[in-house]
Structures are given as C-alpha cells and as structure tokens.
Amino acid sequence: MLLDQINETGDIKKIPQSQYPELAKEIREFLINKISVTGGHLASNLGAVELTMALHAVLDLPKDKIIWDVGHQSYTHKLLTGRKEGFDTLRQYGGMSGFPKRGESDSDSFDTGHSSTSISAGLGMVKARDLKGEDYAVVSVIGDGSLTGGLAYEAMNNLSKLETNYIIILNDNEMSISESVGGMGKYLDSVRTAQGYLNLKEDVYAQLRSNTRVVDSIRRAKNSFKQLFVPGMVFENLGITYLGPVDGHDTAGLIRAIKEARKVKKAVMVHVVTKKGKGYEPAERHPARFHGTEPFIVENGIPRNPRTTANYQDIFSTVMCKLGARDDKVVAITAAMADGTGLKRFRNIYPDRFVDAGIAEEHAVTFAAGLATGGYKPVFAVYSSFLQRAYDQILEDVCLQNLPVVFAIDRAGLVGSDGETHQGIFDLSYLGSMPNMHIMAPKNKWELSDMLKFAVNFDGPTAVRYPRGNAYDGLKEFRAPIEMGKCxxxxxxxxxxxxxxxxxxxxxxxxxxxxxxxxxxxxxxxxxxxxxxxxxxxxxxxxxxxxxxxxxxxxxxxxxxxxxxxxxxxxxxxxxxxxxxxxxxxxxxxxxxxxxxxxxxxxxxxxxxxxxxxxx
The missing domain is CATH 3.40.50.920 (Rossmann fold)
Incomplete structure (x- = not known):
C-alpha cells in the first residue's frame, strides 16, 4: 500500500504524483475504518483529502506553516506527518487529539478548535516572519462556514495592504459552481497568475509611474473588467488576489494553483470547491450527521451504539416547539448549530421565528438584544464554549440594559472527546460576574423543561445550562415550582x-x-x-x-x-x-x-x- 510509505513529514513527496489518486483512496479508507471505531470528525476530513495532499506536496513542513481553521479537517494532515498509529487512540484520554496541537507535532503551527481564527493567526505569523527577515510560506485553510464569523473579516480588512506573500485557502464544500463560471474562473486564473502576466503588469506600471493619469485610467479599466468577469471580487476589493474556483478533488490542479499562489507578493485566496463526505456514500448523503460522529458500522453508516433514551437536546427541542406554539413572541436563534442544539424542528415549524446567525456568536447575542427591545422573547441556543466568544455583547448589550434574553447553554460542563477547546467549564464563572444575569442548571429532563418555561417568561437576562448526552430522568418525584433564586x-x-x-x-x-x-x-x-x-x-x-x-x-x-x-x-x-x-x-x-x-x-x-x- 502507498500509505505504508508515509511514516513522517515529507514522505508524500517520495510518491509519484501519478499515484496520488490511489493514495487519496487509501487515505479515505483508512479514515473511514479508524473513525468508525473511535468516532470523530469524518465528513469534513473526507472532503479535504486531496487539498491536504496538495499542500504537503508543495510546502516544506514544518518550515512552512499551515493553520487549519477550526481544525476538525486536519486528520489527513496528521496522517501525512507521521501520526498514523495515533488514530487508534483518537480523541481518547492520553491519545491523539482530534484537533491540531503544537505539542503533538512541530508540523502543527497553531492550536485550533474554534472557528474563524485562522486568517488572524496566519497574518500574525506572516508579520513575525517578515520582521525576522525569514522566508517561508504561511497558509490558512478556512471553510466557507467559518467565513460567516466576523473575526475572519476583521483579519481580511487588516491584510488589505500586505505586500508579501500570504495564502488563504477557501475550502468551499457547499457552493455549487456552474460550468460557465468555473471555466471562466480557471481561464482568468491562468492569465492573471502566470509569471509572464505578473511581470508584464509590474513592468508596465514601472514604465508609466511618471504618468499617473494613464496609470489611473488603466487601473480603472482593469478593475471594471474584473468586476464583470472575475469571480470573488469581494476579496479583490479587500486587496486579496483571488484565484479559482479550483476543483478540490483534482490534486494536480490544486498543486498548480498553490504553486501559482506562492508567486503573488500579497495576500492571495485560492477558492477550492470540495464535497463534504467525499468517497463515503452515507457521509455524502448526510454530511451533518457525519460531521462529528460516534462509532458506526462501515457498511451502512449506522451508529454502533444507537441512543435508546432522549438526550437534553431532544428535551430542549420538544419544549421549544411547545413554547413557540403557545407564544408567538418566542424567537429561536442559533449560531450555525440548528441540528446540534435541537432547533431543527422549531425551524421547520416556525421558519419566520427562527434565525441562524452563522458562526457569529457576537452578532447573535446583540441581535437577540435588539429583538428583546422590540417586545420579543429571544432564546439563543449555543454551546457553552462558543458562547464565551460573545462575552462583551452579553455584558454590554444584554445585561447592561437588563433585557429578557434567554441563553440556552448546551454542552455545559465536560463534553469529552473534543478536548480543551470544547469543554464547557467556564460559563458559570464568566456569566456569574455579570450584573442582572440569572443562572439556572436543571437536575434532570423535567427540570430543564420547567426552567425554560420560567426563563421565557422572566423579565431579565437568564441562562439555563445543561450538559451533553442522555437526559437524566431520575428524581422526577421532586418537581417543586421554580422560584427565582430558590434551591x-x-x-x-x-x-x-x-x-x-x-x-x-x-x-x-x-x-x-x-x-x-x-x-x-x-x-x-x-x-x-x-x-x-x-x-x-x-x-x-x-x-x-x-x-x-x-x-x-x-x-x-x-x-x-x-x-x-x-x-x-x-x-x-x-x-x-x-x-x-x-x-x-x-x-x-x-x-x-x-x-x-x-x-x-x-x-x-x-x-x-x-x-x-x-x-x-
């Protein structure tokens, strides 16, 4: 097997590129078999196999740096950097992390786990590189989902005047690109990034710098042409050279695009179109279910240990639908976690009162505050470790105004296999420091229902925090009415x-x-x-x-x-x-x-x- 030849960083370069398609197939089979036993992030990793291979084929790791946004798609990267044996203990205590860890490998350049951070971190690495006068590539790999987070745009705004190479890979696994747009994009990429074109452009500008009126006219004409024909102009207008779209499962094409991107002396975005779950039919059909999966049967994708009891997310889902039926002022909000938090049913029944803010917790909180000033009862369902990203908005926009926003804090406490970045063990501390905040935690599924009903009708900020996993149904004989501040x-x-x-x-x-x-x-x-x-x-x-x-x-x-x-x-x-x-x-x-x-x-x-x- 080709995979047997990869035992440390750089070994992929020993394999002829003509054999890369077979290597990609072996990697997918390896990941499917291993994750079916341990559980983990499957669909995102299957979609990024060729992209990761291309990066490793072109770059010189660990000298060059790759920052994986979120990091849940880094399994192939781990495999290509000598961590094959670690997959037997993936996400287990004392075993290999499911996310990049600098302490795990010198090829992991930044610890990640939360979304939209890679461009900021990458820009910082570029600055450090240039200050030290060193010469290595910095590449941030960010998904289209992560581009819904405001931090990514703050970073892109900051790099608009960059005059040194920095590569951003946009791993787009949802957008459908038509043939005409794709063909034009590939053609214009070959023209705009060809070394001859780049040299010609610089030579022309150098010759005409003394005649600013002519230069300005040329630039205006060029920009008008690009506005009409070049995809990705939103990035171009931010000062980022846009290349793409590129087929994310064509390793040869990806290698060419990355090599061309390295020639650009500024920030450059390579738009790569991939298919989440690629190569495993159950994951292709249900990418959300296989985003973070429990152990499953390879032949059919069915969980090895299917749930037999309701979890807290099921209870939350049922209660929210009942609250929505009783009160048309109840509005449900999520930050790209409708399935995970249990709001999918509410979305289907009350689409006008459901809002997915994207991976933008700060916006979601202040949006909820605005809703509350309009007389509505917003319920923001969010994972504990993600809510901490919106600390300032909770404090300044909700608590300061004493607005009736409900925070349904999912995955509170220990969540297990995802590790440091996802353990929900800080919310009681940071929320408890805020004036006007009221915090509840249910002992069982019945009390979760009672607390949510209480919170929705309370005139002030409230948080109900509950854990991941099966809902406890014991102590149901103890169900005294909820009274503010009473145990x-x-x-x-x-x-x-x-x-x-x-x-x-x-x-x-x-x-x-x-x-x-x-x-x-x-x-x-x-x-x-x-x-x-x-x-x-x-x-x-x-x-x-x-x-x-x-x-x-x-x-x-x-x-x-x-x-x-x-x-x-x-x-x-x-x-x-x-x-x-x-x-x-x-x-x-x-x-x-x-x-x-x-x-x-x-x-x-x-x-x-x-x-x-x-x-x-």
Missing part, C-alpha cells in the same frame, strides 16, 4: 449538606449513598440557581450542618462554590465549606467518566474528600 432540598438530614449544581445532583445521590453506608448523615440539595444563590436556605441550614459541600462541573474560580464560601465567610456562619469543582486548568480530551475521575469530581473521589474533611 430545592431533596433529602434533608443534618451534619453534611451537599449543594449540587445541575448534573452534579445525580452524582450527589451516589455520594450520599456512600456516606450513608458509612453511617454519616447527609442532606442533598439541588442548587437550581447559581446566580442568585439561595442565601436564605444556606443561612438556615448552617444551624444544623457543620459542612457544606458545593459540587459543580465548572472551574473553581468564580464558580458556585466561591459564592457560597463568600456568603458563609461574610456572615460568619458556624460551618465550613468544601468546594468540589474542576481545577483552574484546561481539560484534555477523553470520556466524561474518565475525566471526572481524573479531576476528582466523580462520586467516589468526592466521598473520599468529604471523609478526609470529616476526620481531620
């Missing part, structure tokens, strides 16, 4: 009081059972509200409990535990506080159960810490 006592005894936030209530049940087996009295309380905390209950419970144990799946700094401890200290209550939280660190990839154990927030570890505290 929910579940089991009340004395001595030790477990104050658990959201998904930690289920773990709290296990902790309580362990302690009860050892003859220790223990109360279990569902905190419900992280802001405001139920100070009345804490004050009252301090009379019968010597130890409060706060439990949250959030970093310790700025979390629920700090708030409880501060209240106990300020009021000099006769009890101590043990805060169980995630250490103030980034958390690697791995299964949620494994990560909880490693972080000391699983039931057994928590019980051990409590026992040590009690017997001190």
């Amino acid at each position: 929910e006592p579940i089991y009340e005894e004395k001595d030790i009081c477990l104050l658990a936030v959201g998904c930690m209530v289920k773990i709290g049940e296990e902790v309580r059972r362990i302690l009860k087996d050892k003859g220790i009295n223990c109360s279990l309380v569902n905190a419900r509200f992280v802001k405001p905390i139920d100070t009345e209950y804490i004050h009252r419970a301090a009379g019968s409990h010597k130890l409060f144990v706060t439990m949250e799946e959030n970093v310790a700094c700025g979390g629920y535990g700090e708030k409880v401890r501060a209240y106990v200290d300020e009021n000099r209550l006769d009890c101590s506080v043990l805060s169980i939280a995630i250490p103030d660190q980034f958390v690697t990839h791995g299964s949620v159960d494994k990560l909880r154990k490693e972080l000391g927030i699983d039931a057994e570890s928590i019980a051990d810490r409590i026992l040590k505290e009690v017997h001190r």
Whole structure:
C-alpha cells in the first residue's frame, strides 16, 4: 500500500504524483475504518483529502506553516506527518487529539478548535516572519462556514495592504459552481497568475509611474473588467488576489494553483470547491450527521451504539416547539448549530421565528438584544464554549440594559472527546460576574423543561445550562415550582449538606449513598440557581450542618462554590465549606467518566474528600 510509505513529514513527496489518486483512496479508507471505531470528525476530513495532499506536496513542513481553521479537517494532515498509529487512540484520554496541537507535532503551527481564527493567526505569523527577515510560506485553510464569523473579516480588512506573500485557502464544500463560471474562473486564473502576466503588469506600471493619469485610467479599466468577469471580487476589493474556483478533488490542479499562489507578493485566496463526505456514500448523503460522529458500522453508516433514551437536546427541542406554539413572541436563534442544539424542528415549524446567525456568536447575542427591545422573547441556543466568544455583547448589550434574553447553554460542563477547546467549564464563572444575569442548571429532563418555561417568561437576562448526552430522568418525584433564586432540598438530614449544581445532583445521590453506608448523615440539595444563590436556605441550614459541600462541573474560580464560601465567610456562619469543582486548568480530551475521575469530581473521589474533611 502507498500509505505504508508515509511514516513522517515529507514522505508524500517520495510518491509519484501519478499515484496520488490511489493514495487519496487509501487515505479515505483508512479514515473511514479508524473513525468508525473511535468516532470523530469524518465528513469534513473526507472532503479535504486531496487539498491536504496538495499542500504537503508543495510546502516544506514544518518550515512552512499551515493553520487549519477550526481544525476538525486536519486528520489527513496528521496522517501525512507521521501520526498514523495515533488514530487508534483518537480523541481518547492520553491519545491523539482530534484537533491540531503544537505539542503533538512541530508540523502543527497553531492550536485550533474554534472557528474563524485562522486568517488572524496566519497574518500574525506572516508579520513575525517578515520582521525576522525569514522566508517561508504561511497558509490558512478556512471553510466557507467559518467565513460567516466576523473575526475572519476583521483579519481580511487588516491584510488589505500586505505586500508579501500570504495564502488563504477557501475550502468551499457547499457552493455549487456552474460550468460557465468555473471555466471562466480557471481561464482568468491562468492569465492573471502566470509569471509572464505578473511581470508584464509590474513592468508596465514601472514604465508609466511618471504618468499617473494613464496609470489611473488603466487601473480603472482593469478593475471594471474584473468586476464583470472575475469571480470573488469581494476579496479583490479587500486587496486579496483571488484565484479559482479550483476543483478540490483534482490534486494536480490544486498543486498548480498553490504553486501559482506562492508567486503573488500579497495576500492571495485560492477558492477550492470540495464535497463534504467525499468517497463515503452515507457521509455524502448526510454530511451533518457525519460531521462529528460516534462509532458506526462501515457498511451502512449506522451508529454502533444507537441512543435508546432522549438526550437534553431532544428535551430542549420538544419544549421549544411547545413554547413557540403557545407564544408567538418566542424567537429561536442559533449560531450555525440548528441540528446540534435541537432547533431543527422549531425551524421547520416556525421558519419566520427562527434565525441562524452563522458562526457569529457576537452578532447573535446583540441581535437577540435588539429583538428583546422590540417586545420579543429571544432564546439563543449555543454551546457553552462558543458562547464565551460573545462575552462583551452579553455584558454590554444584554445585561447592561437588563433585557429578557434567554441563553440556552448546551454542552455545559465536560463534553469529552473534543478536548480543551470544547469543554464547557467556564460559563458559570464568566456569566456569574455579570450584573442582572440569572443562572439556572436543571437536575434532570423535567427540570430543564420547567426552567425554560420560567426563563421565557422572566423579565431579565437568564441562562439555563445543561450538559451533553442522555437526559437524566431520575428524581422526577421532586418537581417543586421554580422560584427565582430558590434551591430545592431533596433529602434533608443534618451534619453534611451537599449543594449540587445541575448534573452534579445525580452524582450527589451516589455520594450520599456512600456516606450513608458509612453511617454519616447527609442532606442533598439541588442548587437550581447559581446566580442568585439561595442565601436564605444556606443561612438556615448552617444551624444544623457543620459542612457544606458545593459540587459543580465548572472551574473553581468564580464558580458556585466561591459564592457560597463568600456568603458563609461574610456572615460568619458556624460551618465550613468544601468546594468540589474542576481545577483552574484546561481539560484534555477523553470520556466524561474518565475525566471526572481524573479531576476528582466523580462520586467516589468526592466521598473520599468529604471523609478526609470529616476526620481531620
């Protein structure tokens, strides 16, 4: 097999280009087989195989730099840089990351995981290169989806006057290019990027610089012609040379385009058209489902372990549809995650009250604020780690005006295999610092429904944060009405009081059972509200409990535990506080159960810490 010849960076150059189509086929088979076992990002990687091969064939890694926007399409890059064996532990604890990691390979030039960052990072690398007087290529690979993020345009605005080579690859896997436009694009590319043309253009301008009127006339005529015939003029008008579109599955054509792009002494965009899921029929038919997939059966694409119970996203979906039916002021907003967050059904039923803002969380939040001033009830469904991109908008545009915007915070807490960039472990801290914000976390699926209904009818900013995965359906007999700032006592005894936030209530049940087996009295309380905390209950419970144990799946700094401890200290209550939280660190990839154990927030570890505290 050709793939057997690739064991380290640069080995692809030893393979004749005539054999690249066979190599691409082998790479796809390898990725499909490996990801079917481990899970991971499949469709995006299958679409970028030839593009990655072409980049590796032309560039000199690790001297040259590739920045993969988001990074979920970098599997072929990992394969071509000597990490073949790592795919057996892909996204597993202690194994290979599903995203580029500088600590994993010197061919990974920038750690990514979130969208729209690659052009900014690439421009910074170009500046560093030029300041040091060095000579190497910098290439940012960005998808058409990532171009919906404002950061990409901020960066493009900043590079408009660049007078040194910088290549941007636009990996377009959705746009349909007609034959006529494609043919004209290829023809004009061959003319505009041919070395003879570039030399002629510079020679003509050099000869005519003394006659500015003639030069200006030529430039106006040239620009008018390009406006009529050259695709990508929006980029040209930003000062970026546009090449394309190029067939993203024609390795020879891609190699030619990248070589030509390297000759341009300014920012140049190569528009590459690819097919998401290329080479695997289930992924081609359902690219969204195979974007980030669980392990599946290769022959048919069916998940190996299909879900048998509803997850929190299913519950959210059902509740949102009911809220939409009851109140025509409810508007659902997503940042390119309609499927992931569970808003697809709402979109289908109420298309006029559904808005996909694209990968633009900042815009989505301020857009929601504007909706709220118009008397509507916006619900922004967003992953926890993506919401943090809009910190300023939440603070200034929503909280400052005390507007009734609901933040449905999905994937809150540990999310597992996607690792540091996706763990939702900071939202309680950054939202908790904001005046007028109210934060809730449900213990089970029933409470998620109740909290969403409460939030939609509350006159102020609210956040409901819930985890990824199967929705807990235990403790359904405990369903007291939601009251602002009030907790929910579940089991009340004395001595030790477990104050658990959201998904930690289920773990709290296990902790309580362990302690009860050892003859220790223990109360279990569902905190419900992280802001405001139920100070009345804490004050009252301090009379019968010597130890409060706060439990949250959030970093310790700025979390629920700090708030409880501060209240106990300020009021000099006769009890101590043990805060169980995630250490103030980034958390690697791995299964949620494994990560909880490693972080000391699983039931057994928590019980051990409590026992040590009690017997001190």
